[in-house]
Amino acid sequence: MVRSREYDRYEVLEKAADLFWRQGYKASSVADIVQATGLNTASMYKEFGDKDGLFEEALEHYRQQTLAPRVQILIDEPNIKGVEAFLESVVKGAASMEYKGCLMMNHLAQKHSISPEAAKKIGDFCAVMEGLLKTALQNARAEGEFSADKDPAATASFIMCCVHGLVLYGRHPGKSTDIANIYDVILRALRA
DSSP states (O other), rough: OOOOOOOOOOOOOHHHHHHHHHHTTTTHHHHHHHHHHHOOOOHHHHSSHHHHHHHHHHHHIIIIIIHHHHHHHHHHHOOHHHHHHHHHHHHHHSSSSOOOOOOHHHHHHTTTTOHHHHHHHHHHHHHHHHHHHHHHHHHHTTTTSSSSSSSSHHHHHHHHHHHHHHHHHHTSSTTTGHHHHHHHHOOOOOOO
């Protein structure tokens, strides 16, 4: 007779993503994972293969549950208004008092500590975001809302660089008040 699962997969991924988000992949032991998720070790290995497998699925869960609304902004409004709304969303998150960074960006800086598959997931996500920004800027240029002498690809890279920086900068105590000023500087560069 096959035993049924005694846990909710969604809930496990939520708790695992939160643990990796707070502590980082490397600092999260299997014992920490078991305690945080309520899974026993055998169930974790059976369901996810190993810590790497759980982390990779936690990244995907985080992308779908937390980052999807930001991605959707650029899909729904692939223009300058969408780029500004996307940046505003990033800034709002980075300036919040309980901000702990972005699970993906936090681990981009630690890509040699995670599996190649997890690093690829993060790199692929960043490439998708940059591609959406580039398309939005190309559309904005066609609509006359983005300077014809600016390169949409280079500007998309610049914006992603700023986003990565804001994600890290927002984790510094006391820096959240400076983020609005940084946002204004980014917008001025975008509109110039």
